[in-house]
Amino acid sequence: MSLIEILEGPLWKASATIFVVFAAFRLMMILFTGRRHARARPAGSPAAGALRAILGHFLPWRALLKNGKAWFVILAGYAFHVGLFVLLLFAAPHVEFIREKIVGLPWEPIPRWGFIVAAQFSFAGLIALWVRRFVDPVVRLISRPDDHIAAGLTFAVMLSGCMALGEQSTFLRGLHLGLVELWLVYFPFSSLMHTFTWPFSRGFTGAMAGRRGTRA
Template identity: 25%
Template sequence: MSALIAILFYLATLLFVVGLLQRIRTYAATPAPLKIPTTPAPTTTSGVVLRMTREVVFFESLFKANLWIWSMGWLFHASMALVVLRHLRYFTDPVWGWVAAIQPFGMYAGLTMLAGLCGLWARRLIVERIRYISTPSDHLILLLLIGIAASGLTMKFVAHTDVIAVKNFFQGWMAFSFQPLPSDTVLVLHLLSVVALLVIFPISKLLHAPGVFFSPTRNQTDNPREQRHLSAWAAKLESEK
């Protein structure tokens, strides 16, 4: 079982990294022939960096749109970031100082992450408009994330697993040596869910994470009168005449 999970993790990580890089390469390589920032937009590059930072860190546009989605969505994402960072302790030895420092916060973040996810799912189920646009995969991805959070919290607060052994497993995994995992159903469920998440990431709507950085309405500078903007394929139209 331990070996199987280790192998699955290798494959999932490979798919995640290669898939994501390939997707990012596609986004980067696809030209944006016209200036289409949603205005008012920053007129300088540093302004764009600031706009993007506000968008990614605070979900600025979503805040304008709807406070329910914003509060639940932000709570979930911010909590998840903490939780992921907290998990670095399984992959570092000795554990980095700041990773050790955030452990207590990361623990509660698991709870707020679950709360945020439930809030988002409730909206998907209760609000007629959102229910209308939801596909089965929208529900399943939420369920998967809820499963990951809930199984993790169970091991923290209800049925402890042997975290020393788990750490040994991942230390070994990183050095390509198989170490035993505790035979613990909740743990296996937790890890397999993470494997599933890694696999679907580059082929699902989870691509919103890299996508936002490439969104022309958000990452373009509002300077079309000052700078001529010409994509390669559009420039060809000029040389033909």
């Protein structure tokens, strides 16, 4: 069995399994352990508060609309995440890979120019946010090694993916796949879990605010 066959076969299955099992396990531990407290008689709707917070936090907080740092984080954050999801779900090689290995259903990939635009947005966003971790004293103080590892791994995955886009080099394809597998294994044990925790985090806070007749 060649290295690329190992990467596409058993290693892919192993890393995908670790990702699914441990991410699900961690999410279950977060959501189903610990104390549950009785809540006060509501003054408003907790469900509406949760929904409002889940959706509302997609937009910058009104009090920070004149704050340049906030706009920097928000725009860079959106550029990175939107670009990344476009690449992940609509890049032609990914569409093919997902059809083959995961769901079996094809969908329309983006054209090459779309890939390049999405990649540029995503790289610009990620680099801006990562550089900020080093230069902004506030973010430098609170950044953990995990934040740098997560950013670095994601960057490496994206870069190798761009390099492998032409699909002429088996080495580059293997490098990209290997990094993706490393990223999948790292994911459940890192801050990358925010991919799954954000709606719950916003939702719990929003539900508490909704119960109190205020907003979060």
